[in-house]
Amino acid sequence: MTDPEFELIDRIIAGNQTVYAELVDRHKSYAFTIAYKVLENRSDAEEAAQDAFVKAYHHLKSFKRDAKFSTWLYRIVFNTAVSYKRKQKVKFQDIETTVVEYGQEAEGILERSDKKKYIQQAMNKLNEVDKLVISLFYLEEFSLEEIAEITGMLVNTVKVRVHRARLRLADELTILLKKEALTL
Amino acid sequence: MKNISKQQEDNLIAYLDDALSPSEKEHFEQELSASPVLQQQLAALQNVTRVLKNTPLEHPSKNFTQRVMNGLNQYPVRSGLPLKNGILLLIGVMIAVGIASFLLAAGVFDASGSIDLNNMVLQNKYIPESLPSIPVNTKLIINIIIMLNIALAFLVLDRAVLKPWFERRTRMNL
Numbered sequence: 040m041t042d043p044e045f046e047l048i049d050r051i052i053a054g055n056q057t058v059y060a061e062l063v064d065r066h067k068s069y070a071f072t073i074a075y076k077v078l079e080n081r082s083d084a085e086e087a088a089q090d091a092f093v094k095a096y097h098h099l100k101s102f103k104r105d106a107k108f109s110t111w112l113y114r115i116v117f118n119t120a121v122s123y124k125r126k127q128k129v130k131f132q133d134i135e136t137t138v139v140e141y142g143q144e145a146e147g148i149l150e151r152s153d154k155k156k157y158i159q160q161a162m163n164k165l166n167e168v169d170k171l172v173i174s175l176f177y178l179e180e181f182s183l184e185e186i187a188e189i190t191g192m193l194v195n196t197v198k199v200r201v202h203r204a205r206l207r208l209a210d211e212l213t214i215l216l217k218k219e220a221l222t223l
Numbered sequence: 224m225k226n227i228s229k230q231q232e233d234n235l236i237a238y239l240d241d242a243l244s245p246s247e248k249e250h251f252e253q254e255l256s257a258s259p260v261l262q263q264q265l266a267a268l269q270n271v272t273r274v275l276k277n278t279p280l281e282h283p284s285k286n287f288t289q290r291v292m293n294g295l296n297q298y299p300v301r302s303g304l305p306l307k308n309g310i311l312l313l314i315g316v317m318i319a320v321g322i323a324s325f326l327l328a329a330g331v332f333d334a335s336g337s338i339d340l341n342n343m344v345l346q347n348k349y350i351p352e353s354l355p356s357i358p359v360n361t362k363l364i365i366n367i368i369i370m371l372n373i374a375l376a377f378l379v380l381d382r383a384v385l386k387p388w389f390e391r392r393t394r395m396n397l
Contacts, residue, residue, distance in 0.1 A: 056295060063288045071283040085283050092291040158274045177275035206232055209267035216267075 044108040052099055063092055066109055069180065070116045073189070076171040077120035078127065087123045091116040106188055113189045117171070124167060161211030165204055172197055173204040226260045235261065239268055309383025316376045323369050332361040 044065075050058045070091060075084035095102075095115050102111050162170055168190060175181045175189070183201070187194045227235075234251050237243050243251060255261050326332065337356045 057292075059295070060288050060292055063291050067287050067291075068280045068282050071287070072281040075281045081281075084281075085287065088283060089287065089291050089294060093294045093297075096295050155274050158271055161271075173275065174278070177272070177278065178280070179276070202233075202236055205236060205268060205271060208271045209264055212267045212270060213263060 042104070042107050045104060048099055048102065048108060051096070059096055062108070062112075066112055067092075069109070069113060069178075072174070072178070073113055073116045073171060074120040074123075076174050077117065077124055077167045079167075080127075083123055083127065084120070087120045088116055090123075091119040094119065107185075110185050110188045114191065117189050118191075121167075157212055157215045158208065160215055161208045164211055165207060169200055169204040169207075172200050173208070176201045227258075227264060231261060235265055235268060238265070239272060306384065306387045309379065309387060313376060313379045313384055316372055316379055320369055320372045320376065323365055323372070327362065327365050327369070332365050334361075336361060 044062065047058055047062055051062075067088065070088045071084055074087040074091070075081065078084045078087060091112070095112050098115075102108065162173075165173070172186055172190060175186045176183070181189070183194055183197050186192075186201075187197045190197065192200070231254070234243070234247075234254075238248065238251055238255075255265065337358045
């Protein structure tokens with residue numbers, strides 16, 4: 040497996056820590072998107088993504104290079120976000136976070152088109168893994184094989200999940216639109 | 224999708240992904256034109272695809288990279304035994320338990336002995352009276368040692384093997 044980023048990794052392992060900033064810059068948006076899809080909260084997602092980058096840096100030597108660096112990194116991001124999510128479930132939401140989220144949500148609703156809003160509502164009915172899997176699928180940056188590596192699932196499981204999630208979204212959208220039509 | 228069959232669901236997705244053969248596509252399009260339910264579901268799926276394909280990437284804050292770089296040297300150092308040493312320690316304890324159990328089963332410790340205090344140098348030198356001999360149940364002592372070693376093995380398994388292993392999995396999960 041050859042990846043143009045392996046050269047950068049070699050330089051980082053050789054002790055050139057500043058080169059890592061280049062890798063962070065390249066992958067931060069996808070890493071943040073993955074964490075955000077799992078955690079649904081910007082500040083938590085940012086923290087989880089940062090934590091994942093730090094973990095990846097300290098384990099660079101154990102990266103086996105049989106996959107792309109990005110796939111390995113996004114798997115760390117995904118696992119970190121899932122562990123944050125578990126912690127999130129057991130702690131109480133503080134008032135500050137709730138206010139910020141409400142503000143973002145309110146602003147978002149005003150900006151979104153109706154269709155987007157309904158699809159977002161439908162997305163909220165999916166579990167976090169399905170939500171992430173279908174988001175990565177539609178980002179078109181990732182193959183089903185890469186999504187499987189990131190999430191630690193079998194390719195066939197990913198296929199089935201994407202398939203079901205698409206149908207479920209379409210279903211939810213139909214139901215939401217019907218409800219909306221009834222209220223008009 | 225409650226009103227359509229599993230086959231129709233699969234065909235809908237395949238149709239959207241352009242994965243049907245020309246004859247399958249033609250057949251499905253005929254089916255589609257005759258079924259308002261299928262048309263409705265296809266429209267919903269198309270909407271989902273259109274919106275999700277156009278969903279932009281999320282971006283973190285501007286100082287994200289700087290914060291990562293600042294955090295690189297603050298990574299917590301793991302305490303305790305490394306996993307490899309923990310496994311070696313566990314193997315050592317288990318071997319000790321195994322040897323002791325084998326010797327016990329072989330009857331090496333069956334003969335009960337006693338410690339005769341009169342044979343000790345102290346007795347002649349400092350104590351003129353005759354001292355009693357103390358019976359020693361070697362088998363019982365070895366059994367207690369084995370039990371303590373088994374307890375130690377569980378402790379080592381928990382603290383030096385499983386805990387570091389799960390910690391490592393949580394950190395990386397690779």
